[in-house]
Amino acid sequence: MELGMIGLGRMGGAMSQRLLQAGHQVSGYARSTDTMKQLEEKGLVAASSVEDLVSKLKPQRIIWLMIPSGKPVDETIGILMPLLEADDVIIDGGNSDYKDTLRRAETLRARQIHYVDVGTSGGVWGLENGYSMMVGGDDGVVSHLEPLFETLAPGPNKGWGHVGPCGAGHFTKMIHNGIEYGIMQAYGEGFAIMHHKEEFKLDLHQVAEIWRYGSVIQSWLLDLTAAALEKNPGLEGIAPYVADSGEGRWTVAEAIDLNVAAPVITLSLLQRLQSRDSDSFSDKLLSALRNQFGGHAMKKE
Missing domain, CATH: 1.10.1040.10 (N-(1-d-carboxylethyl)-l-norvaline Dehydrogenase; domain 2)
Incomplete structure (x- = not known):
């Protein structure tokens, strides 16, 4: 299966390696050129920008985000939206607030772009041991993505599951x-x-x-x-x-x-x-209060 990965830090890079080792085609973009060079040696197709990444993928495009939660996710989705087409998929594998996930899913649904939230645990050890993944999204889309989850998980039928609709993955x-x-x-x-x-x-x-x-x-x-x-x-x-x-x-x-x-x-x-x-003010006040009501000694700095 072909996908694009945005965010190739310690976890995103390790996930890319696991997918590459299993024969998936992975294109990737990260701000660190050193990181991309290291992954290129392992088979990654490096992109110079988000726009370049999208251009390297064939429809139905799958874009997996492994970036910090909050504003970076919104900014990246904002860049992706005009570049993607109906039926393309964005996966958020970071630790986003599920309420943000619900909001983003609604925005993307209006453009007929699928949004899947994957709560991911495993850290840097996931490359060797596999990742625990809690997946939220529409049944048909998640079913289409199963080969990715089965590759990244500790085993095809363990360590991951479709836990509910969009938002349920990040909530879990x-x-x-x-x-x-x-x-x-x-x-x-x-x-x-x-x-x-x-x-x-x-x-x-x-x-x-x-x-x-x-x-x-x-x-x-x-x-x-x-x-x-x-x-x-x-x-x-x-x-x-x-x-x-x-x-x-x-x-x-x-x-x-x-x-x-x-x-x-x-x-x-x-x-x-x-x-x-x-420099706890509350602890200092507690010490002062004990001195006030009981004459207890106070330790000086």
Whole structure:
């Protein structure tokens, strides 16, 4: 199957390689010429611009976007719309807000251009292990694209699925990432408790390796925890600052809108926000209040 890929970063580039290895014809465009040169050596047909990419594809064109969510997706779709024809397909494989996906799908539907949202998980390991994909879109279009999903997935019939109409793919991936926040936070807290139990002198990498096999908390995230602790047991040189790319926030907002209690995901998001406040005014005020009502000592900077 022939397709065009816009966005050849670590994940988009790895996905392109997996498709090329399976015999699909992939044309690609990215701002980084170095990236495109590396992928050209693996069989990618490099394009010099979005317009050039579209010109290299035959109808029914399939354009797969692997670019940051928000404005970049809208801008790219704005460039693509006048270049595409009825029955062409745009796939958004990034972490877009499902509400944006619904809006974009409606705009493209008016031009008879199909829009498919693919919540994609797997990161840089997907090239070797395959990607987990949650697909939203019309039945006929998704059925036509099955060869792509079967190639990118861990197996033709596992790790991917058509979960519902357009928007459902990104919605499901949003919840997936919210759950991921909670699991990661639990691992972080548990290993912190063990780290502070100094009299036992625990080897945290050893503990992680033990838990990886036969334990009820074994997971790929635990595998990655073990790998990180093997490389850097004391986590030296790593700032206690945890970023977020939006999906946790959207999950919490959706839980509130739906009157669903989600305390673990919500607290894990708040912990990430707290990690960025190196000069916490609220913590200073708490210390001052304790001093005011109880005469408790305050630690000075």
